[in-house]
Amino acid sequence: MKEKKKRKLLFQQKQFLRLQSFEPNPPPVTVESRQHVPLLNYIHRVWQETWDQQILNKLHNIHPSTSHWAALPVRRHDVRLTRLRIGHTRFTHRHLLLGENAPECPSCKVPYSVYHILIDCPVFNRHRVTFFHTSV
Numbered sequence: 001m002k003e004k005k006k007r008k009l010l011f012q013q014k015q016f017l018r019l020q021s022f023e024p025n026p027p028p029v030t031v032e033s034r035q036h037v038p039l040l041n042y043i044h045r046v047w048q049e050t051w052d053q054q055i056l057n058k059l060h061n062i063h064p065s066t067s068h069w070a071a072l073p074v075r076r077h078d079v080r081l082t083r084l085r086i087g088h089t090r091f092t093h094r095h096l097l098l099g100e101n102a103p104e105c106p107s108c109k110v111p112y113s114v115y116h117i118l119i120d121c122p123v124f125n126r127h128r129v130t131f132f133h134t135s136v
């Protein structure tokens, strides 16, 4: 037992020393540091080719490119936008945590989804016109 505490203490000391040596400002970009760019391009190309083959992955339809999404400067808004983009909201996925049935659209008799609410459902057509100036 003492050996376990000793190892834990040693681990914590190493972590502390790592944090002490953490350099908050990255080193400046130099010609030498740009030598990795072809490697990064190659990795990104392989990643994109792999992602292009994942056509059954529902996230592929949402974001077919491996490039970055534009992020909003306010984290709270960015989280909400990302949840809408991937279709995971408290309203549509709460049932998974609670062990209940998925909420169902009473008009269309399909499980609610972000796509259904924003695009498909005729019940929300008035809201789409009001807030987005568009309709189905």
Ligand SMILES: [Zn+2]
Pocket (backbone or CB within 6 Å): 105, 106, 107, 108, 109, 116, 120, 121, 122, 123
């Ligand atoms: Zn509906």
